[in-house]
Amino acid sequence: MTVLGLRQLNSLADLERIRAELLSRRDPSTKSVHVCTGPGCAAKGSPKLYELFCEAAKQAGSEVQVQAKAVGCHGLCECGPIVLVQPGNIFYQRVEEPDVAEIFRETVLGGRVVKRLLYENPATGEKAETADKIPFYKLQKRIALAYNGLIDPTKITDYIAQGGYRGLGKVLSSMTSEEVISEVELAGLRGRGGGGFPTARKWRSCREADGSPKYVICNGDEGDPGAFMDRAIMEGNPHSIIEGMLIGAYAIGSEQGYIYVRNEYPLSVERLKEAIEQAKELGLLGENILGSSFFFDIRINRGGGAFVCGESTALMASLEGRPGEPRAKYVHTVESGFRGRPSNLNNVETWANVPHIINGGGQWFAGIGTEKSKGTKVFSLVGNVVNTGLVEVPMGITLRRMIDEIGGGIQDGKRFKAVQTGGPSGGCIPTEHLDTRVDFDELTKLGSMMGSGGMIVMDEDTCMVKVAKYFTNFLQKESCGKCTPCREGLSQMLYILDRITDGEGQVGDIERLEDLSEILEGTALCALGKTAANPVISTIRYFRDEYDAHILDRRCPAKECRGLFRYEIDPEACKACGICLKNCPADAITGEKKVPHVIDQKKCTLCGTCWEKCPFTAVLKV
Amino acid sequence: MAQEDNLIEQIVKRYDGDTGMLIPMMQDLQSECGYLPIEHLRYLGGRLKVPISRLYAVATFYSSFRLAPKGAHEVTLCMGTVCFLKGAPSISEAVCREFRVEPGGTTRDRLFTFQAVNCVGACAVAPVMIVDGKYYDGVTPASALEVLHGLAADKAAAEKEGEI
Numbered sequence: 165m166t167v168l169g170l171r172q173l174n175s176l177a178d179l180e181r182i183r184a185e186l187l188s189r190r191d192p193s194t195k196s197v198h199v200c201t202g203p204g205c206a207a208k209g210s211p212k213l214y215e216l217f218c219e220a221a222k223q224a225g226s227e228v229q230v231q232a233k234a235v236g237c238h239g240l241c242e243c244g245p246i247v248l249v250q251p252g253n254i255f256y257q258r259v260e261e262p263d264v265a266e267i268f269r270e271t272v273l274g275g276r277v278v279k280r281l282l283y284e285n286p287a288t289g290e291k292a293e294t295a296d297k298i299p300f301y302k303l304q305k306r307i308a309l310a311y312n313g314l315i316d317p318t319k320i321t322d323y324i325a326q327g328g329y330r331g332l333g334k335v336l337s338s339m340t341s342e343e344v345i346s347e348v349e350l351a352g353l354r355g356r357g358g359g360g361f362p363t364a365r366k367w368r369s370c371r372e373a374d375g376s377p378k379y380v381i382c383n384g385d386e387g388d389p390g391a392f393m394d395r396a397i398m399e400g401n402p403h404s405i406i407e408g409m410l411i412g413a414y415a416i417g418s419e420q421g422y423i424y425v426r427n428e429y430p431l432s433v434e435r436l437k438e439a440i441e442q443a444k445e446l447g448l449l450g451e452n453i454l455g456s457s458f459f460f461d462i463r464i465n466r467g468g469g470a471f472v473c474g475e476s477t478a479l480m481a482s483l484e485g486r487p488g489e490p491r492a493k494y495v496h497t498v499e500s501g502f503r504g505r506p507s508n509l510n511n512v513e514t515w516a517n518v519p520h521i522i523n524g525g526g527q528w529f530a531g532i533g534t535e536k537s538k539g540t541k542v543f544s545l546v547g548n549v550v551n552t553g554l555v556e557v558p559m560g561i562t563l564r565r566m567i568d569e570i571g572g573g574i575q576d577g578k579r580f581k582a583v584q585t586g587g588p589s590g591g592c593i594p595t596e597h598l599d600t601r602v603d604f605d606e607l608t609k610l611g612s613m614m615g616s617g618g619m620i621v622m623d624e625d626t627c628m629v630k631v632a633k634y635f636t637n638f639l640q641k642e643s644c645g646k647c648t649p650c651r652e653g654l655s656q657m658l659y660i661l662d663r664i665t666d667g668e669g670q671v672g673d674i675e676r677l678e679d680l681s682e683i684l685e686g687t688a689l690c691a692l693g694k695t696a697a698n699p700v701i702s703t704i705r706y707f708r709d710e711y712d713a714h715i716l717d718r719r720c721p722a723k724e725c726r727g728l729f730r731y732e733i734d735p736e737a738c739k740a741c742g743i744c745l746k747n748c749p750a751d752a753i754t755g756e757k758k759v760p761h762v763i764d765q766k767k768c769t770l771c772g773t774c775w776e777k778c779p780f781t782a783v784l785k786v
Numbered sequence: 787m788a789q790e791d792n793l794i795e796q797i798v799k800r801y802d803g804d805t806g807m808l809i810p811m812m813q814d815l816q817s818e819c820g821y822l823p824i825e826h827l828r829y830l831g832g833r834l835k836v837p838i839s840r841l842y843a844v845a846t847f848y849s850s851f852r853l854a855p856k857g858a859h860e861v862t863l864c865m866g867t868v869c870f871l872k873g874a875p876s877i878s879e880a881v882c883r884e885f886r887v888e889p890g891g892t893t894r895d896r897l898f899t900f901q902a903v904n905c906v907g908a909c910a911v912a913p914v915m916i917v918d919g920k921y922y923d924g925v926t927p928a929s930a931l932e933v934l935h936g937l938a939a940d941k942a943a944a945e946k947e948g949e950i
Contacts, residue, residue: 203908207921241910389866392907427850428906430919466813468848471904485808486840487847503806544909546868552910584867618909620867634870638904644847 172447174455176333179324186325194229195272197221198248198313202237202396204553205244209261213245216264220272230272236312236400240300241553243283248313253294256281286550286572300551303570305532307540308356308516309556312400317435320442323403329448331522332410336456339522341371344415348518350526352538357383357474357511358589358615359691360537360604366508370498371416373506378418380409381483381502381509384425384432385467387474388587389638391618393542394512396554398425398432401516402439406449406462408515411522413460416508421462424479427469436464471588471642475690476501476509478644489646490690511616513542533559537603541614547584547621548575557602564598567621578623581722582706586615588635588642589695591702592628611702613695627724628707629714633661635699643693650693653684657700665725669715674704723785726770730786733774735760737782744774744783793818794829805834808844812851821852849903859898859937862916863889863930866905869913873926877913878902880927881934897938 173179199205199214217232224230238246243257249271256267256278263281270276282291283298292298306312315322323329335344349364370378382405386394397405409421425433440462443449451459470488472478478488480502501507517539521529530538537559543566546552550572557566563583567573574580582592591612593600600606604614622631640654657680660673681697688694704711713719720728733744733753738760745753745761752768755761763774775783797814801807811830816822822845831838845851863881865874878889881900887893889902898917908914911923915930922933 203906203921204910204923207908207911207914207923244911386907387904389870389905390868390909391905392909395907427848428903465810467850468809468813468844469850469903470848482809483806485806485844487843546909546912547871554910587867618867620871620909622871626871631871634867642904 172445174447174452176337176454179329179333179454183324183327183330186321190325191229194231196231196233196250197267197272198233198235198250200236200238200244200246200248200313201234202241202244202400202554203392204237204241205246208244210245210259212261213247213259213264216261217247217268220264220268224268224273228273233316234318235315236317237309237396237554238295238313239304239309239554239556240283240298240551242551248295255283255292255295255298257283299572300553300555300570303561303565304556305540305558306556307520307529307532308397308404308513308542309400309554310520311404312396315401317400317402318438320403320439320446320448323401327523328403328519329407331519332407332414332448333454334522335411335414336454336458341415341417344411344522345371347526348415348521351521351529352526352533352536353514353517353521353529354537354604355510356513356517356541356616358586358613360614363510363514366498366510367412367415369496370418370506370508373499375500375505377420377505378416379502379505379507380413380416380418380421381479381507382409382421382423382515383474383476383479383509383511384423384429384436385474385479386426386429386512386616387471388589388616388618390546390584390620391544391587391616393544393554393617395429395432396542397512397516398429399435402432402435403443404516404519405436405512406439406443408518409462410448410453410460411518412508412510412515414458418508419459419461421460422483422502423462423464424473424483425464425466427467433464433466440464470644471638472644472690472692475692477690479509480507487644489644490692492689513617534601534603536605537614541602541617543617543619545571545619545621547619548578548623548626549573549621550575559603560601562599562601563593566602566619567598571621574621574623576623578625580621581624581626582622582628582631584612584620584622584631584699585618586613586698587618588639589613589692589698590615590618591698592622592631592706593702594706611698611705613698625722625724627665627720627722628703628710629661629665629720630722630724632700632703633658633665636661636696639692639696643696647687647689647693649684649688650690650696653680653688654696656680657697661700664711664714665720665728667714667718667725667727669711671715673715674708674711677704730765731763731768731770731772731775732784732786733761733763734782734784737780739780739782741779743777743779747773747777749773790823790826791829794826794833798830798833803834805836808834808836808841809848812841812844816851821855824853852899854892855896856899857892857896858941859918860901860916861898861934862901862903862906864904864906864908864912864914864916865902866907866909866912868909869905872912874902874913877915877925877927877930881930884931885934897941898934 214234221230247256247259353363354360473488475490478490482488542556643650645651684697723729750769752764887900892899913925915922915925
């Protein structure tokens with residue numbers, strides 16, 4: 165017996181027997197409380213809620229069976245912390261510490277719903293008792309996130325009870341490696357990390373490549389700012405990644421795997437480590453897996469905080485203990501990658517899809533999505549949208565439906581301006597293309613890309629030149645410096661963008677940016693460099709008038725770039741309260757009681773204090 | 787010196803002296819010491835037969851390594867796209883001005899080390915600041931300063947207690 169109370173599993177039958185036993189041990193009268201401890205809810209204090217529920221469950225005594233579970237991200241982070249009560253799947257949102265006692269007394273013990281903690285549809289005022297009645301969840305289809313929020317990520321038994329490791333069992337007991345690859349090929353799975361390369365083709369190339377040992381690598385270096393899909397999977401359901409890698413390793417003929425996790429995600433490392441330990445205890449990793457001759461082990465490496473390490477060759481350099489500089493890929497990593505051996509790298513979400521494909525069949529998976537982009541994609545839907553959070557949708561849904569129906573539209577009744585997809589390698593998509601279907605090829609046609617799944621919605625108050633500058637600044641800092649176009653080109657582009665947002669843009673600057681972009685795209689060494697100009701090019705393409713306004717009129721239409729707009733006080737709205745006058749650090753505001761205040765434009769330093777402090781929104785940006 | 791040698795010997799042993807594991811070794815060293823002391827790096831390089839220049843290249847390439855001691859507290863401000871759009875730059879400005887610190891630097895009294903990082907993956911509740919592992923969501927310049935002044939007040943209180 166091990167600490168898990170389970171023995172080593174020696175066959176698929178063993179696994180099934182354990183699963184049946186776990187299910188039968190479940191007392192149907194047991195009530196359970198699932199507290200989301202994903203990054204959003206955790207930031208809002210959910211770990212404390214979990215402790216309080218555990219405490220309450222302990223105090224409830226032995227008459228009632230109550231179990232509290234800390235689970236992974238539910239997705240609707242905006243309304244966090246989220247707590248689910250079983251039976252009944254009651255969905256509580258914005259739960260605070262004082263609510264714990266009431267939920268426990270009323271719902272867990274009394275079976276009654278606490279109405280005030282339910283989600284309320286802002287359009288209809290209707291309260292939703294369960295998640296499926298909330299518009300945010302209606303259009304979603306969960307595959308990679310299927311068990312997120314249901315299982316305790318620290319317990320392998322929870323994963324096994326849900327049918328976990330069945331895919332591995334099926335593969336080891338009844339499929340050849342070629343059959344596994346064919347199934348993934350039939351599914352049409354493409355890489356979720358951004359490139360969209362067909363997974364099966366990569367696996368086959370690696371399997372057929374000369375050289376051994378072969379390595380299987382999981383890219384958990386989720387570097388795109390504004391994205392946390394992979395984090396949610398690593399922390400919410402780590403075993404799905406391990407199972408995916410095991411199946412891939414079997415298909416490819418690999419005995420050693422690596423998971424490379426971002427330095428900024430310490431909890432992901434912890435969850436994966438626990439999961440690997442538990443899988444080893446049950447004989448699901450190591451030698452003679454499930455009684456077969458298959459051997460596979462996984463190591464975890466933490467990144468060092470370098471964006472470029474998300475690129476496959478840079479990641480492998482980092483795994484070898486060197487600075488993460490990419491190399492030219494005329495020799496593919498599937499032939500010569502990590503330590504010069506055939507290496508197959510896929511990202512977290514790709515791996516997490518694999519067990520579902522084996523269990524459900526390639527045909528089932530291929531039935532979801534569009535002609536060339538199959539299955540679902542997880543997005544982090546964030547920015548100026550009402551319902552921010554993590555969503556998983558079938559490929560082919562339109563951007564409009566994602567933003568309006570799932571996201572609930574723009575915050576504060578403002579107008580939509582653009583949606584940024586694909587992280588620093590992607591672009592900004594304007595209103596006129598909102599009906600585009602989200603898949604790998606359609607987004608690329610618009611000058612953006614799918615990327616790893618960041619979807620950042622921007623409202624009318626966002627300056628698109630500033631957005632382009634943000635990404636260029638990001639990439640310029642993160643450029644590894646190996647190739648000249650990226651190292652020097654981005655610095656020059658940033659210099660020009662700085663000039664434009666400072667009101668010193670020159671006629672011809674847009675063309676200069678376009679020239680530099682063309683050079684980057686054509687000559688940079690790695691994919692990050694080649695796509696680094698996308699934020700600039702896409703904003704020039706769709707928002708050229710904003711660049712023109714900055715350069716020709718010395719004006720920022722979104723009123724974000726300091727110096728390219730003024731602050732004025734609306735005499736109609738001003739109540740002469742004196743708050744702005746007291747707070748102005750430059751003594752630029754004059755006025756007295758009952759007389760509307762005035763800003764002396766000569767003295768004003770454009771710090772914006774009056775605009776922030778005015779309780780009547782009488783200070784305007786003009 | 788013997789103690790330092792011992793620490794490095796332990797770390798090297800943990801990874802079977804595999805030079806491919808140089809980064810995890812340096813990460814372990816940093817988590818033990820709080821930073822990468824140059825004597826330790828020299829010893830590690832000698833032990834692995836890797837030139838110090840390569841250790842220095844690794845230490846300066848990856849932003850999580852530091853060659854100078856850090857402050858008593860670790861303050862991380864997220865500069866991801868969403869945090870940026872929702873005002874992270876003004877938070878950074880406010881913190882830098884108030885505590886006379888640069889992003890990446892440590893306050894003169896060693897109270898805290900201030901890091902501005904690319905993205906901490908909590909975008910849905912932006913802007914986000916992390917103090918010693920605790921996440922703060924929806925941060926504003928004022929609320930950030932309040933939290934950090936709290937650290938200073940705690941330190942002052944602790945010192946006072948020590949005097950008594």
